[in-house]
Amino acid sequence: xxxxxxxxxxxxxxxxxxxxxxxxxxxxxxxxxxxxxxxxxxxxxxxxxxxxxxxxxxxxxxxxxxxxxxxxxxxxxxxxxxxxxxxxxxxxxxxxxxxxxxxxxxxxxxxxxxxxxxxxxxxxxxxxxxxxxxxxxxxxxxxxxxxxxxxxxxxxxxxxxxxxxxxxxxxxxxxxxxxxxxxxxxxxxxxxxxxxxxxxxxxxxxxxxxxxxxxxxxxxxxxx
Amino acid sequence: xxxxxxxxxxxxxxxxxxxxxxxxxxxxxxxxxxxxxxxxxxxxxxxxxxxxxxxxxxxxxxxxxxxxxxxxxxxxxxxxxxxxxxxxxxxxxxxxxxxxxxxxxxxxxxxxxxxxxxxxxxxxxxxxxxxxxxxxxxxxxxxxxxxxxxxxxxxxxxxxxxxxxxxxxxxxxxxxxxxxxxxxxxxxxxxxxxxxxxxxxxxxxxxxxxxxxxxxxxxxxxxxxxxxxxxxxxxxxxxxxxxxxxxxxxxxxxxxxxxxxxxxxxxxxxxxxxxxxxxxxxxxxxxxxxxxxxxxxxxxxxxxxxxxxxxxxxxxxxxxxxxxxxxxxxxxxxxxxxxxxxxxxxxxxxxxxxxxxxxxxxxxxxxxxxxxxxxxxxxxxxxxxxxxxxxxxxxxxxxxxxxxxxxxxxxxxxxxxxxxxxxxxxxxxxxxxxxxxxxxxxxxx
Numbered sequence: 001x002x003x004x005x006x007x008x009x010x011x012x013x014x015x016x017x018x019x020x021x022x023x024x025x026x027x028x029x030x031x032x033x034x035x036x037x038x039x040x041x042x043x044x045x046x047x048x049x050x051x052x053x054x055x056x057x058x059x060x061x062x063x064x065x066x067x068x069x070x071x072x073x074x075x076x077x078x079x080x081x082x083x084x085x086x087x088x089x090x091x092x093x094x095x096x097x098x099x100x101x102x103x104x105x106x107x108x109x110x111x112x113x114x115x116x117x118x119x120x121x122x123x124x125x126x127x128x129x130x131x132x133x134x135x136x137x138x139x140x141x142x143x144x145x146x147x148x149x150x151x152x153x154x155x156x157x158x159x160x161x162x163x164x165x166x167x168x169x170x171x172x173x174x175x176x177x178x179x180x181x182x183x184x185x186x187x188x189x190x191x192x193x194x195x196x197x198x199x200x201x202x203x204x205x206x207x208x209x210x211x212x213x214x215x216x217x218x219x220x221x222x223x224x
Numbered sequence: 225x226x227x228x229x230x231x232x233x234x235x236x237x238x239x240x241x242x243x244x245x246x247x248x249x250x251x252x253x254x255x256x257x258x259x260x261x262x263x264x265x266x267x268x269x270x271x272x273x274x275x276x277x278x279x280x281x282x283x284x285x286x287x288x289x290x291x292x293x294x295x296x297x298x299x300x301x302x303x304x305x306x307x308x309x310x311x312x313x314x315x316x317x318x319x320x321x322x323x324x325x326x327x328x329x330x331x332x333x334x335x336x337x338x339x340x341x342x343x344x345x346x347x348x349x350x351x352x353x354x355x356x357x358x359x360x361x362x363x364x365x366x367x368x369x370x371x372x373x374x375x376x377x378x379x380x381x382x383x384x385x386x387x388x389x390x391x392x393x394x395x396x397x398x399x400x401x402x403x404x405x406x407x408x409x410x411x412x413x414x415x416x417x418x419x420x421x422x423x424x425x426x427x428x429x430x431x432x433x434x435x436x437x438x439x440x441x442x443x444x445x446x447x448x449x450x451x452x453x454x455x456x457x458x459x460x461x462x463x464x465x466x467x468x469x470x471x472x473x474x475x476x477x478x479x480x481x482x483x484x485x486x487x488x489x490x491x492x493x494x495x496x497x498x499x500x501x502x503x504x505x506x507x508x509x510x511x512x513x514x515x516x517x518x519x520x521x522x523x524x525x526x527x528x529x530x531x532x533x534x535x536x537x538x539x540x541x542x543x544x545x546x547x548x549x550x551x552x553x554x555x556x557x558x559x560x561x562x563x564x565x566x567x568x569x570x571x572x573x574x575x576x577x578x579x580x581x582x583x584x585x586x587x588x589x590x591x592x593x594x595x596x597x598x599x600x601x602x603x604x605x606x607x608x609x610x611x612x613x614x615x616x617x618x619x620x621x622x623x624x625x626x627x628x629x630x631x632x633x634x635x636x637x638x639x640x641x642x643x644x645x646x647x648x649x650x651x652x653x654x655x656x657x658x659x660x661x662x663x664x665x666x667x668x669x
Binding site: 050052091 | 225226228229232233236237238241329330332333334335336337338339340341342343571574
C-alpha cells in the first residue's frame with residue numbers, strides 16, 4: 001500500500017488553474033522531491049496530499065483512506081495521526097509558546113500535557129532550536145520558526161512528512177542537518193517524505209524527482 | 225482533547241487577547257444589566273388612559289416615572305432597553321471576532337496540525353463561554369449601579385426602575401448562565417468559515433423601508449396593547465439596526481475604493497487598511513451612526529423639554545439622559561472595538577508594516593494612516609446619525625430656531641469628540657506602531 005496516492009487530481013483557485021490531471025504515488029520509505037518554477041502548483045499539491053484542500057477532481061488516497069469520502073473532521077484526524085507538515089513560514093499558532101506549539105498535535109490527540117511537552121522538548125533539542133520554551137512565535141526568526149515547525153511535524157512520528165521549502169530560511173549547514181533529520185527519522189520508521197523545493201541540494205536528497213510546470217507533471221526521474 | 229488542553233489553548237495569553245476578553249465580558253455585562261432592567265420594568269403594572277366599556281381604571285404607582293407606569297409609554301422604555309442590548313451584544317461579537325487576519329492565522333495553523341472542526345468549536349466555545357459567564361456575573365453589580373442612578377438617586381416621579389426585589393436576585397444567575405451559553409454558542413459559530421453572499425442593494429433598501437414603516441406604525445398606533453407595540457417598535461428598530469450594520473461594511477469598502485483612486489500615499493495605505501478591516505470598520509461605522517441617531521433624538525427631546533413643550537420636564541429627563549449616555553457609551557465602545565481590531569492588525573501585519581517603513585514611510589505617516597482609518601469609519605457616520613436623529617422624530621416645538629442651534633452644537637461637539645478620540649487612540653497605539661514598524665519585525669515569521 002502506498003503512503004499517498006494522487007490520481008488525475010486537478011485543482012483551481014477561482015479562474016487560476018493550479019493543478020491539472022496530476023498523478024503521483026509515494027511508496028513507504030520513499031523520499032520524493034517536487035520541483036518547478038514559482039506558481040507551478042507545488043504547494044497546492046502538498047496541501048491536497050495532506051487533505052488540507054479537497055481535490056476538485058481526481059482521487060487522493062492517504063495512508064489507505066480515500067479523502068474524497070472523508071469529511072473535514074476525518075481528514076483532520078488522519079492528518080493529526082499520520083502526517084507532519086512543514087511550511088515555508090512555520091505557520092505556528094501566534095499566541096502559543098514554542099514548546100506548546102510543538103506539543104500541539106499530541107495535545108489534540110489527547111495526550112497528557114506533561115507527556116506531550118516532554119516529547120516536544122526532546123524534538124526541539126533534536127532540531128537544534130535552543131530558545132526558552134516560553135518563547136512566542138513572534139520572537140522567533142524565520143529560520144527558528146521553520147525549525148520549530150519541523151519539530152512539530154516530527155513529534156507524532158508520522159507516516160508522511162510534507163515539507164514546503166523546509167530549508168529556505170536556514171543557513172546551508174543547519175538546512176542540511178534539518179533535512180537529514182526529516183528524512184532519516186521518518187524513513188527509518190517506514191514513513192515517506194515529500195519535499196517541495198527550488199534548491200537542487202534538497203532535491204538531490206530524494207529518491208525521485210517530480211518536476212511540475214503550469215500545474216502539470218512534465219518530468220519524473222529516479223535519483224540514485 | 226482533554227479539558228486541560230482546551231483550557232491551555234483557549235486561555236488568553238497576549239495583551240491583545242486579554243483586552244479582547246475584557247471587551248467581550250464588558251459587552252455581555254452591559255447587555256445582562258439592561259436585560260435585568262427590562263425584566264424589572266416588566267414587573268411594573270401599567271395604567272391606561274383609554275376610555276370605553278372595557279377600560280379599567282388602575283391607580284398609577286406614584287413612586288415611578290410615568291414613562292414606566294403609563295401603558296402607552298412603557299413599551300417605548302422596554303424597546304429602548306431591549307435595543308440597547310443589541311449594540312452591546314454586537315460589540316461583544318465584534319470583540320469576539322476581531323482581528324480577522326490573526327484569527328485566520330490561528331485557525332489555519334490549528335487545522336494544519338489536525339484540529340477537527342469540533343475541536344475548533346470547543347476551543348472557541350470555552351473561551352467565549354467563560355467570558356460570557358464573567359460578563360453575566362458582572363451584570364448584577366452593574367444593574368445595582370444602574371438602579372442607583374435611574375431609581376434611587378432621582379425624585380420618585382423620574383424613577384425608571386422599581387425598588388430592588390428578591391426576584392432580581394433570582395434573575396441575576398439565570399441571566400449570567402444564559403450569557404455564558406449565548407457567548408459559548410457565538411464563539412462556536414465564529415469558527416465557521418463564512419460564505420460571503422452579497423446582499424443585493426434592493427434587499428437592503430427593502431429592509432430599511434420595512435423597518436421605517438414598522439417604527440412609524442408603532443409610533444402612530446396607540447391602542448394595540450403593550451406586546452404588539454413592543455413587537456412592532458422593537459422589530460422595526462432591530463431590522464433598522466441590522467440593515468445599518470450590514471450596510472456599514474459596503475460603505476467602508478466604497479470609501480476605500482474612493483481613497484485608493486486618489487493616488488496619495490496616505491490615502492492608498494488607508495484604503496488598503498480599510499479593505500482589510502471592512503467588516504470591523506463597517507460594524508463600527510454602523511454602531512457610531514446609530515449612536516448619532518440616538519444623540520440626535522435626545523437633542524430634539526431635550527430642546528423640546530427646555531422649551532416647555534411637555535410641561536413638567538423632570539419626568540422625562542431620565543429617559544433623555546439614558547438615551548444620551550447610551551449613545552456616548554456606544555460611540556466609546558465602538559471606538560474601543562475598532563482600536564482592538566487595529567491593534568490586532570498591527571500585530572498580525574507587522575512584517576508588512578516594517579517593509580513599508582523600510583521603503584521610506586516615516587512613523588508619522590504610519591500614524592497618519594491609522595488616524596485616517598479610524599476617522600473615516602467614525603466622523604462621517606456620527607455626523608450623519610445626529611442629523612438624521614434630529615429629523616426623524618418630530619417633537620412639538622414653537623419654531624425650528626432652537627432645534628437648529630442645538631443640533632449644530634451637538635453635531636460640533638460629537639464630531640470634535642470622535643475626532644479627538646481617534647487621535648487619542650492612535651497616540652495610545654504609538655508604542656505598538658513603532659514596535660511593528662521596527663526593522664526587527666522584518667525577521668519575524
